[in-house]
Amino acid sequence: MATIKDVAKKAGVSVATVSRVLNHYDNVRQETIEAVQTAIQELDYHPNFLGRTLRRQETMKILVMVPTISNQFYSRVVKGIQTAAQAHGYHTMLAITGSDPEIEQEHINMARRKLVDGVIFLHTTMDAIDFSDFAENYPAVSACELVEGAKIPTVSIDDYRAALDGTRFLLHNGHKRIAFVSAGDLYDSSRRRRMGYAHALREAGIEAEDHLILNEGFTFNAGKRAAARILAMPSLPDAVFATSDSTAIGVISALAEHGIQVCRDISVMGFDNNQIAEFYLPHLTTISQPQFDIGHKAFELLLNKIQNQSCEEQHILLPHKLECRNSVKQNGSSK
Amino acid sequence: MATIKDVAKKAGVSVATVSRVLNHYDNVRQETIEAVQTAIQELDYHPNFLGRTLRRQETMKILVMVPTISNQFYSRVVKGIQTAAQAHGYHTMLAITGSDPEIEQEHINMARRKLVDGVIFLHTTMDAIDFSDFAENYPAVSACELVEGAKIPTVSIDDYRAALDGTRFLLHNGHKRIAFVSAGDLYDSSRRRRMGYAHALREAGIEAEDHLILNEGFTFNAGKRAAARILAMPSLPDAVFATSDSTAIGVISALAEHGIQVCRDISVMGFDNNQIAEFYLPHLTTISQPQFDIGHKAFELLLNKIQNQSCEEQHILLPHKLECRNSVKQNGSSK
DNA sequence: AAAACAGGTGTAATCGTTTACAACTATCAT
DNA sequence: ATGATAGTTGTAAACGATTACACCTGTTTT
Numbered sequence: 001m002a003t004i005k006d007v008a009k010k011a012g013v014s015v016a017t018v019s020r021v022l023n024h025y026d027n028v029r030q031e032t033i034e035a036v037q038t039a040i041q042e043l044d045y046h047p048n049f050l051g052r053t054l055r056r057q058e059t060m061k062i063l064v065m066v067p068t069i070s071n072q073f074y075s076r077v078v079k080g081i082q083t084a085a086q087a088h089g090y091h092t093m094l095a096i097t098g099s100d101p102e103i104e105q106e107h108i109n110m111a112r113r114k115l116v117d118g119v120i121f122l123h124t125t126m127d128a129i130d131f132s133d134f135a136e137n138y139p140a141v142s143a144c145e146l147v148e149g150a151k152i153p154t155v156s157i158d159d160y161r162a163a164l165d166g167t168r169f170l171l172h173n174g175h176k177r178i179a180f181v182s183a184g185d186l187y188d189s190s191r192r193r194r195m196g197y198a199h200a201l202r203e204a205g206i207e208a209e210d211h212l213i214l215n216e217g218f219t220f221n222a223g224k225r226a227a228a229r230i231l232a233m234p235s236l237p238d239a240v241f242a243t244s245d246s247t248a249i250g251v252i253s254a255l256a257e258h259g260i261q262v263c264r265d266i267s268v269m270g271f272d273n274n275q276i277a278e279f280y281l282p283h284l285t286t287i288s289q290p291q292f293d294i295g296h297k298a299f300e301l302l303l304n305k306i307q308n309q310s311c312e313e314q315h316i317l318l319p320h321k322l323e324c325r326n327s328v329k330q331n332g333s334s335k
Numbered sequence: 336m337a338t339i340k341d342v343a344k345k346a347g348v349s350v351a352t353v354s355r356v357l358n359h360y361d362n363v364r365q366e367t368i369e370a371v372q373t374a375i376q377e378l379d380y381h382p383n384f385l386g387r388t389l390r391r392q393e394t395m396k397i398l399v400m401v402p403t404i405s406n407q408f409y410s411r412v413v414k415g416i417q418t419a420a421q422a423h424g425y426h427t428m429l430a431i432t433g434s435d436p437e438i439e440q441e442h443i444n445m446a447r448r449k450l451v452d453g454v455i456f457l458h459t460t461m462d463a464i465d466f467s468d469f470a471e472n473y474p475a476v477s478a479c480e481l482v483e484g485a486k487i488p489t490v491s492i493d494d495y496r497a498a499l500d501g502t503r504f505l506l507h508n509g510h511k512r513i514a515f516v517s518a519g520d521l522y523d524s525s526r527r528r529r530m531g532y533a534h535a536l537r538e539a540g541i542e543a544e545d546h547l548i549l550n551e552g553f554t555f556n557a558g559k560r561a562a563a564r565i566l567a568m569p570s571l572p573d574a575v576f577a578t579s580d581s582t583a584i585g586v587i588s589a590l591a592e593h594g595i596q597v598c599r600d601i602s603v604m605g606f607d608n609n610q611i612a613e614f615y616l617p618h619l620t621t622i623s624q625p626q627f628d629i630g631h632k633a634f635e636l637l638l639n640k641i642q643n644q645s646c647e648e649q650h651i652l653l654p655h656k657l658e659c660r661n662s663v664k665q666n667g668s669s670k
Numbered sequence: 671a672a673a674a675c676a677g678g679t680g681t682a683a684t685c686g687t688t689t690a691c692a693a694c695t696a697t698c699a700t
Numbered sequence: 701a702t703g704a705t706a707g708t709t710g711t712a713a714a715c716g717a718t719t720a721c722a723c724c725t726g727t728t729t730t
Contacts, residue, residue: 003686014710019688029708046447050389051687054715057385061428069413070610075404082431091445093396093428096417110426112381114716220614249614256616275405279555279584281591281616338716349680354718364678386717389685449686 002043004051011039022047061091062302063107063116067099067123071218071246072274073291074122077143080295081120088303090117099186101125111138118302121145121152123187139305143298145188146315153301155294155316159189162287162320163196166241166269169322171204173330175238175267177212181226181251182243184215193243193271212237216247223250231258239267239328245277245286252280252327267328273321283325290318337378339386346374357382396426397637398451400442402434402458406553406581407609408626409457412478415630416455423638425452434521436460446473453637456480456487458522474640478633480523481650488636490629490651494524497622497655498531501576501604504657506539508665510573510602512547516561516586517578519550528578528606547572551582558585566593574602574663580612580621587615587662602663608656618660625653 004022008015013032020028021036039045053059064081066074082092093116095107104125110116111134118139124131128149134140135152142154170178180197183190194213201208214229216222223242227250230237242248248270252262262268262282270277273288297316324330339357343350348367355363356371374380388394399416401409417427428451430442439460445451446469453474459466463484469475470487477489505513515532518525529548536543549564551557558577562585565572577583583605587597597603597617605612608623632651 005686015687016689016711017709020709023688027706027708032708046444048686049448049450050385050392050394051685051715054385054389054686054717055688057715059385069404069410070407072405072407075410078404079431082429091428091430091450093426094417095426096414109381113384115384115426220610253614253616275555276611279588281588340716350717351681351719352679355679358718362676362678367678383716386685386715389687389716390718392685 076291077295080292084299159192160196163193167200220250223247227254245270411626412630415627419634494527498528502535555585558582562589580605
């Protein structure tokens with residue numbers, strides 16, 4: 001395989017000049033450029049970027065730490081990251097952690113070992129202290145999850161507010177007993193959403209029923225488990241607020257198997273607005289997150305950290321939106 | 336940031352010795368090992384792998400070329416790849432090409448530039464000649480798609496046979512006019528499946544109707560478009576064989592909007608067996624692909640190429656399976 | 671006692687680039 | 701003619717590790 005030396009020899013110039021041509025420096029004579037280029041062609045030379053990487057101490061790669069890609073939600077965020085990254089000449093590596101601290105730590109070492117220039121966390125198992133500590137030493141940002149107390153640039157929606165809006169919507173449409181399906185405290189977003197939900201109930205003067213809060217997770221099967229618990233309740237709640245679309249669909253699917261029809265017998269609201277929310281029957285009423293934009297913005301924050309080392313902590317909140325479809329019973333009357 | 340030199344100085348040994356400790360060579364005195372290790376600890380030293388990478392000319396990274404990750408199908412394959420890769424100390428990079436030749440070419444250069452040790456193609460826009468050419472010069476394997484005439488190790492299902500089985504199943508259950516929704520010739524798998532479909536019709540003595548073959552693609556919206564065309568037909572076909580689950584669901588969803596109920600009025604069969612096939616209502620009858628295994632095996636083939644340079648062309652066909660659920664009308668009688 | 675050997679370590683070359691610095695040429699102003 | 705300047709190019713030192721080779725020091729073999 002030809003190296004820069006071979007090209008230099010063939011073109012009758014020094015390696016420095018070849019390097020200049022390669023990097024489009026503007027202080028090379030046109031003839032020289034052409035001579036080098038023909039040498040490159042003739043040798044079918046492709047620069048070995050490992051050399052540059054070592055010299056420049058930059059890999060032009062970033063790492064995205066994602067708990068799972070089975071969920072379309074993260075796929076969209078990753079897509080946003082990747083699009084932004086590509087536009088700046090960066091490549092993206094994906095670490096699917098499965099929320100396993102060990103796997104996460106192993107990948108964090110990629111940053112320590114200079115194998116990537118920065119890390120975007122879509123979720124972390126680290127506590128705020130470790131997380132801040134890492135972010136202090138290496139370029140890192142958080143997306144989707146706003147980790148309480150962690151000093152790290154973050155882009156997400158306002159989960160509290162989103163759940164508040166969602167719950168209010170259910171309340172305004174006459175639903176009083178609302179079950180809440182979420183992931184407990186494993187995710188910060190989940191915790192925040194629960195607080196928004198609780199707030200909405202409180203302001204409506206409704207007494208919260210603890211057993212209506214079902215911490216099962218974000219997956220389809222979590223929804224099925226939640227549905228099983230709901231079916232076991234002495235009386236059915238008016239509505240179910242599931243904090244991910246997959247979960248909502250799990251709920252609907254499991255209820256359907258017991259002859260309970262959504263919208264007629266019970267309302268179900270989702271969260272995220274994945275494709276599936278639009279495709280499912282009934283079409284799912286849900287809270288829409290700007291997934292692509294979250295990813296896109298997250299990369300921009302990261303790039304800023306990589307280039308400027310500027311560590312100013314910033315939390316960017318992007319707008320959510322209630323997407324009204326057919327899975328929630330609406331009364332025309334109540335405002 | 337501390338380098339190997341700093342550690343060497345601190346421990347009072349040479350860099351070579353530090354390197355030996357780092358790589359667990361067995362010809363270092365126990366005391367020396369300990370001295371080096373404490374120096375490492377005290378300096379909070381993390382080896383910079385860029386140096387090793389350059390010296391060894393290996394990155395321990397592979398690239399996966401995937402057309403999209405919005406489709407769960409590919410997510411599962413990627414997961415299989417990643418699991419296998421991780422077990423061998425490799426990291427995975429994802430290039431989402433969107434089937435854009437330009438983006439694909441840009442990423443192919445990563446291999447040429449030694450930024451990755453090998454490439455797994457889940458799809459390529461290259462023709463058989465270019466594809467073979469690349470695979471001859473760089474470690475590469477193909478997964479999911481068996482490219483006609485390309486000399487490259489491949490792992491996939493037998494698409495022809497799978498579509499044959501699927502169509503036969505529909506025929507055996509009394510469906511005669513079967514629409515076929517696929518991606519035309521953009522994907523080799525799509526072409527093969529169409530041939531399997533045609534074969535089944537022929538052996539059943541049924542005359543193929545060209546207008547029943549709808550080349551719309553693999554997405555949900557492709558399914559909706561196909562449904563629109565089906566609705567415009569003078570008479571409804573008995574069944575629709577959609578060659579991806581998303582497409583099948585698009586068909587079902589669009590038909591439902593016109594009051595046509597699947598299983599009662601028409602049958603629909605999917606392909607892939609994504610989660611959604613199980614979750615959707617009605618549960619989708621579909622052809623199951625061993626997605627995880629395909630990915631897993633693909634990595635093993637690639638590793639073999641990376642390590643042995645052995646170029647023997649092999650096509651590995653993994654078994655598919657008909658997953659019988661509720662979207663196809665079955666008659667108890669016919670065998 | 672000399673030779674052979676093994677265990678442990680250091681020296682320095684190497685991987686393929688980039689880049690600071692030096693140096694050369696031609697042009698221009700003085 | 702001299703010095704300054706701009707444009708172009710080359711030399712060699714990085715970057716941070718790995719590793720071939722040499723070189724010790726003891727120990728064992730002859």
